[in-house]
Amino acid sequence: MPELPEVETINRGMKKYLIGKVISKVEVDWFKSLAYDQKFINKHLINARIDSIDRRGKVLIISLSNNFNLLFHLKMTGQLVYKSDKERFGAGHPSDSLINKLPDKSTRIIFYFNDNSKLFFNDQRKFGWAKILDQESLKEFEYLNKLGPEPLDKDFSLKIFKARLDLRKNSKIKSVLLDQSIIAGLGNIYTDESLWMAKIHPLEVINKLSQSRIQKLYESMLEVLNLSISRGGSSDRNYIDIVGKKGTYIDFANVYKKAGMPCKRCSTNIIRIKVASRGTHICPKCQKLLK
């Protein structure tokens, strides 16, 4: 599931609800989601307080008072949902059916806090993971070390964007945008949306793109990511935020999952093709391969 805007939405929600909480118990229902023995988990998580929370690419990093860190990658179907015993959502609340039914059959880990609130890690497809890393292992953590820059950082200029793309100038643009080591955080939805907005075919080789096309892509990418964050992300299937709410960006999508619908610019029907073995949505008229 989650790409940058969804993970960022969860990051903000977790900051709001979880800072200062002390973990009192951890239950793991699927070993691979938190692949440590229970003794290790208890030793490093129980009585630890949540000091700060951050996002890097699609990963969430929770810093604990004991100098350990709890990391999450939600992959396709991961959810992190907070449930407080005090603030029950009443009937009719959009979150009601989701939250009050937890834990459910996709719950893989439950974190209990000392005020009786809980954090559920749900993951239908079991691809996601959580990790417990001390400061040293965090610094050496391959996944994070390989990540490219954050596209929404203030320092992430057009110049840097061009330099990142130049690292793979003989490759096709969509594969490169999906490569987390080039730029961190884009996934299938936001690459398709950004490329449509910039009128670039996903199979275009980077070398062939003009400077102005690349600038347009840079601006489109930032616009799409910022809009999505402001809408709480995309709930195409099962993405929900920390309190169980869906994101509404998908209502603004121009191509993603829009095959057969008219392009908003030229009315040509959007089509679905395969790129890097991912379903890819384009307007065949607006996004033509360059000669």
Add this chain to the structure above:
DNA sequence: CACTTGACCTGTCCGC
């Protein structure tokens, strides 16, 4: 080096 495929998993949807 660039690119594809299969693996990791569960669930839903569509056509027959």
Add this chain to the structure above:
DNA sequence: TGCGGACAGGTCAAGT
């Protein structure tokens, strides 16, 4: 209704 296949927001390893 049942069954098989395609497909799903991500990443990694292995093969061409």
